[in-house]
Amino acid sequence: MAEKSSRKSIQILAAFAANLLQLTYGFSYSLSSFAVPEMLKGEGGMKYSEVETSWFASIMALGSITGALHGGFFAEKIGRKRSLLLDAFGMVISYLIIGLCDYFPLILVGRYLSGHFAGSSMVATSMFVSETSHPSIRGFTGTLFVIEYGTGFSLCMFLGAIFPWKTVVCIATSFPALGFIIILMLKESPSWLLRKNREAEAVESLFFYRANSLVVSDEIGRMKESARRAEKDESVNPKVLNNLTYKLRRLTDMSFLRPFFLLNLMRIGIEWGGFPALAFYMHTILANLNIPFNPYWIAVILAAFRSVICIILSFILIKTPRRTMYLTSGGLVVISLFGQAAYAWSNPYVPEHFMVYTKWIPLICIFIQYLGYGLGWGAITYMLQGEVLPSDMRSFGGGLIGIMGNFYLFLAVKTVPTLMASVGVGGTFSIYCGLSLMVLFLCFFIMPETKGMSLEDIEDYYSADNSRHEQNNNKDKKILDAI
Numbered sequence: 001m002a003e004k005s006s007r008k009s010i011q012i013l014a015a016f017a018a019n020l021l022q023l024t025y026g027f028s029y030s031l032s033s034f035a036v037p038e039m040l041k042g043e044g045g046m047k048y049s050e051v052e053t054s055w056f057a058s059i060m061a062l063g064s065i066t067g068a069l070h071g072g073f074f075a076e077k078i079g080r081k082r083s084l085l086l087d088a089f090g091m092v093i094s095y096l097i098i099g100l101c102d103y104f105p106l107i108l109v110g111r112y113l114s115g116h117f118a119g120s121s122m123v124a125t126s127m128f129v130s131e132t133s134h135p136s137i138r139g140f141t142g143t144l145f146v147i148e149y150g151t152g153f154s155l156c157m158f159l160g161a162i163f164p165w166k167t168v169v170c171i172a173t174s175f176p177a178l179g180f181i182i183i184l185m186l187k188e189s190p191s192w193l194l195r196k197n198r199e200a201e202a203v204e205s206l207f208f209y210r211a212n213s214l215v216v217s218d219e220i221g222r223m224k225e226s227a228r229r230a231e232k233d234e235s236v237n238p239k240v241l242n243n244l245t246y247k248l249r250r251l252t253d254m255s256f257l258r259p260f261f262l263l264n265l266m267r268i269g270i271e272w273g274g275f276p277a278l279a280f281y282m283h284t285i286l287a288n289l290n291i292p293f294n295p296y297w298i299a300v301i302l303a304a305f306r307s308v309i310c311i312i313l314s315f316i317l318i319k320t321p322r323r324t325m326y327l328t329s330g331g332l333v334v335i336s337l338f339g340q341a342a343y344a345w346s347n348p349y350v351p352e353h354f355m356v357y358t359k360w361i362p363l364i365c366i367f368i369q370y371l372g373y374g375l376g377w378g379a380i381t382y383m384l385q386g387e388v389l390p391s392d393m394r395s396f397g398g399g400l401i402g403i404m405g406n407f408y409l410f411l412a413v414k415t416v417p418t419l420m421a422s423v424g425v426g427g428t429f430s431i432y433c434g435l436s437l438m439v440l441f442l443c444f445f446i447m448p449e450t451k452g453m454s455l456e457d458i459e460d461y462y463s464a465d466n467s468r469h470e471q472n473n474n475k476d477k478k479i480l481d482a483i
Contacts, residue, residue: 007209007210007211007212008134008137010208010209011132011133011134011137011141011209012137012140012141012144013182013186014128014129014132014133014141014183014186014209015129015132015133015141015142015144016144016148016182017178017179017182017183017186018084018121018124018125018128018129018179018183019125019129019144019145019147019148019149020088020148020175020176020178020179020182021084021087021088021091021117021118021121021125021175021176021179022118022121022122022125022145022148022149022152023148023149023151023152023155023175024091024095024118024152024172024175024176024179025118025121025122025149025152026148026149026150026151026152026153026154026155026156027152027153027155027156027168027169027172027175028060028114028115028118029060029149029152029153029156029279030152030153030156030157030160030279030303031156031160031165031168031169032053032056032057032060033157033160033279033299034157034160034161034165034299035056035160035165035168036053036056036057038164038165039052039053039056039165040053043164043165046102046104048104052104055108056107056108056111057413058410058413058414059108059111059112059115060111060112060114060115060118061115061406061409061410061413061414062112062115062410063111063112063113063114063115063116063117063118063119064115064116064118064119064122064402064406064409064410065119065402065403065406065407065410066116066119067115067116067117067118067119067120067121067122067402067406068119068120068122068123068399068400068401068402068403068405068406069399069402069403070116070119070120070399071083071087071119071120071121071122071123071124071398071399071402072123072395072396072397072398072399072400072402072403073395073399074086074120074124075123075124075127075395075398075399076192076395076396079188079189079192079193080124080127080128080131080188080189080192081128081183081186081187081188081189082188083120083123083124084121084124084125084128084179084183085180085183085184086117086120087117087118087120087121087124087176088117088121088176088177088179088180088183089176089180090113090116090117090120091114091117091118091121091173091176092173092176092177092180093113094110094111094113094114094116094117095110095114095169095170095172095173095176096110096170096173097109097110097113098110098111098114098166098169099166099167099169099170099172099173100170115406119402119406120402122382122402123395123398123399123401123402125145125386126145126382126383126385126386126398127189127192127386127394127395127398128189128386129141129142129144129145129386130142130383130386130387130455131189131190131191131192131386131455132186132187132189132190132209133209134209134210134215135452135453135454136452138383138387139319139322139383139451142379142380142382142383142386142387143310143313143379143383145379145382145383146310146373146374146378146379146382147307147310147311147379150303150306150307150310150311150374151307152172152175153279153303153306153307154300154303154304154306154307156168156172156303157299157300157303157304158300158303158304159171161297161299161300186208187204187205187208187209188201188205189205190202190203190205190206190209190219190220190223191223191391191455193205194220194223194224195391195392199220202220202223203216203220206219206220219454222454222456223391223456225456226391226456226459250390250392250393250396254462255390255459255462255463256389256390256393256397256462258446258462259384259388259389259390259397259462260389260397260400260401261446262384262388262443262446262447263381263384263385263388263389263401264401264404264405265439265442265443265446266326266380266381266384266439266443267381267401267404267405267408268408268435268439269330269333269377269381269435269436269439269440269443270377270378270381270405271405271408271409271411271412272408272412272431272432272435272436273333273337273369273377273432273435273436273439274333274337274340274369274429274432274436275369275373275378276409276412276413276416277412277413277416277428277432278302278366278369298363302366302367302370305367305370306370306373306374309370309371309373309374309375310373310374310378310379312374313374313375313376313379316375320451321449321451322376322380322383322384322449322450322451323447323448323449325375325376325380326376326377326380326381326443326447327440327443327444327447328375328376329371329372329373329374329375329376329377329380330372330377330436330439330440330443331372331440332368332369332371332372332375332377333369333372333373333377333436333440334433334436334437334440335368336365336366336368336369336372337365337369337429337432337433337436338433339361339362339364339365339368340361340362340365340366340369340425340429341425341426341427341428341429341430341432341433342426343358343361343362343365344362344424344425344426344429345426345430384450385398385401386398387450387453387455387458388448388450388458388462389401390459390462390463391455391456391459416428419431448461
């Protein structure tokens with residue numbers, strides 16, 4: 001039992017190390033929230049204009065778009081592990097540029113690169129974690145994405161309330177550096193190695209993560225069978241599987257289009273669910289609420305609440321069907337957005353003597369919104385990205401998802417001031433509410449349940465090969481006690 005336990009710990013360590021890059025991404029995401037007010041006032045160094053600070057806030061999203069393309073290519077070309085090492089090194093360099101330079105164009109370069117390598121790591125991380133984790137613990141390791149991202153988000157807010165923003169940036173370099181060191185000691189993804197015709201290395205890598213010959217033999221067999229089926233279906237040899245023409249042809253295959261559409265829909269739910277508006281403009285929004293507390297510390301409390309919720313609920317996600325959790329969490333997000341919109345529309349008509357009570361409604365709604373995010377709206381979205389795409393299109397499709405997701409993010413961040421000025425706070429949150437409700441409605445009909453399924457089983461589901469899926473379910477029952 002000790003040996004089996006240690007192998008689970010190795011899988012968890014691998015997921016933790018890869019997601020240290022997402023912890024750093026959490027820093028990048030929330031940095032502008034307190035850095036922009038300080039930059040406008042000239043605190044911690046140079047004073048910058050509103051135009052400059054607006055670019056500082058948004059250019060990270062542009063970097064994430066190119067990073068997703070970079071991550072999709074390199075995760076397939078050089079492997080998940082090496083791609084993550086490259087991303088970790090790039091993050092350290094980008095943060096050092098931001099933290100040590102006062103020349104604004106260089107700061108923008110650093111900010112862009114931080115988004116670029118963060119966007120790249122999002123693609124490789126989800127694949128690396130899903131391909132090294134056994135289905136029995138993938139529910140937990142998959143949630144580390146959101147847990148560590150939320151921890152970075154909260155820690156950045158906390159440090160921002162204490163230190164100048166440049167000091168916070170320098171502190172942030174320690175996390176990708178630690179991730180680099182740990183990932184260096186881990187093995188490459190067995191699935192990637194096998195698809196590169198490096199079977200001996202794939203078996204060695206899988207034994208490193210499983211330490212059980214029965215499990216290794218079964219999983220390698222499934223991977224090889226999946227690869228043989230892909231070759232037979234497309235009448236190509238393994239080398240052609242990496243050809244761009246093949247990838248483009250596979251884009252029209254329903255076994256790819258169905259999960260790809262689902263993942264895009266879920267990313268719209270995150271990026272247009274009001275979360276970027278809160279993350280990038282948190283202090284500004286809280287200041288407008290006129291809550292009788294320091295907005296810096298309220299922001300810390302809100303961010304900490306989201307992180308704690310993600311950590312607590314990750315243990316629930318291990319045992320609970322993902323579809324149920326996602327739909328439940330989406331309901332909470334829609335309710336919270338509706339509450340914020342309704343408050344904004346009705347606020348001018350509320351009698352003044354009631355204002356002392358009603359002004360807390362938006363803050364309560366934000367807590368509910370973060371509760372929904374931690375309950376699964378965020379975690380399950382990123383978890384499925386490494387699960388539902390077919391193995392031969394996981395890197396390519398993950399890159400496309402990253403590009404489109406970060407494009408949604410860029411639009412969401414850039415349009416916040418425009419929406420606020422044109423349709424007001426009520427109109428802005430009404431749009432967010434409507435889009436989230438649409439995502440929830442469509443996911444009710446098209447989202448599968450993947451809890452406990454192997455990656456090959458999920459691929460069979462979208463390939464409509466249910467007979468093999470049933471056979472593998474019987475196999476799973478025989479080997480679960482060995483994990």
